[in-house]
Amino acid sequence: MSARNQKASNEQGSGDASSKSNPEALESSIVETVADPKRRRLLVRSAAAVGGLGGAALVLPMLGSMSPSARAKAAGAPVEADISKLTPGQMITVEWRGKPVWIVNRTEETLGRLATETAKLSDPDSLEEQQPTYTQNPVRSIKPEYLVVVGLCTHLGCSPTYRPEIAPPDLGDQWDGGFFCPCHGSKFDMAGRVYSGVPAPTNLEIPPYRYIDDATIIVGEDSGVAA
Numbered sequence: 001m002s003a004r005n006q007k008a009s010n011e012q013g014s015g016d017a018s019s020k021s022n023p024e025a026l027e028s029s030i031v032e033t034v035a036d037p038k039r040r041r042l043l044v045r046s047a048a049a050v051g052g053l054g055g056a057a058l059v060l061p062m063l064g065s066m067s068p069s070a071r072a073k074a075a076g077a078p079v080e081a082d083i084s085k086l087t088p089g090q091m092i093t094v095e096w097r098g099k100p101v102w103i104v105n106r107t108e109e110t111l112g113r114l115a116t117e118t119a120k121l122s123d124p125d126s127l128e129e130q131q132p133t134y135t136q137n138p139v140r141s142i143k144p145e146y147l148v149v150v151g152l153c154t155h156l157g158c159s160p161t162y163r164p165e166i167a168p169p170d171l172g173d174q175w176d177g178g179f180f181c182p183c184h185g186s187k188f189d190m191a192g193r194v195y196s197g198v199p200a201p202t203n204l205e206i207p208p209y210r211y212i213d214d215a216t217i218i219v220g221e222d223s224g225v226a227a
């Protein structure tokens with residue numbers, strides 16, 4: 001074996017080891033050791049393809065387990081909610097930043113009670129910062145009929161139950177409809193305002209949100225800026 005061929009053989013041998021983790025090293029090794037230009041081009045293309053596959057193989061296990069929308073949600077991206085089929089009294093749940101967000105279509109009767117039945121509430125005027133300023137009003141919402149609220153109790157984070165009925169036997173005469181947390185008995189009205197004398201210290205949280213149109217709400221974004 002000539003000195004030149006011995007050198008090429010040595011370099012190719014060391015290139016095999018390093019090229020497993022470095023495709024560029026494999027390409028340069030091929031360029032240096034294969035004399036025929038046609039064969040060299042073919043081998044370089046193959047090496048590039050193998051290098052690309054190797055890179056993809058490293059990335060795919062990390063990204064493949066999550067869909068694009070799941071990745072966006074996990075990062076806290078705003079979530080769109082279709083409320084076009086939400087009839088009065090109904091509630092839907094969307095997930096934002098891993099939390100349930102309830103959207104409730106409140107009836108005229110419910111809205112009437114929110115204005116008058118405030119004596120039993122701890123913070124009827126929402127003075128605690130549990131909502132964006134544009135929902136610091138008696139109904140705690142942008143449009144009166146639609147409540148948008150994080151469905152987690154402000155005591156220890158259980159998810160309360162939606163109980164829109166009036167004075168059911170298990171909740172008593174004073175119950176005007178709202179959200180009941182069975183964990184330790186906290187009660188919230190249909191605006192997410194907490195009753196006095198229960199473990200939960202504050203009203204339920206109102207997330208940032210806005211309307212795209214009459215039938216669509218974006219949760220997690222207000223005034224065109226993500227929260």
Ligand code: FES
Binds near residue numbers: 153156158182184186
């Ligand atoms: S977590 Fe709701 S009352 Fe304790």
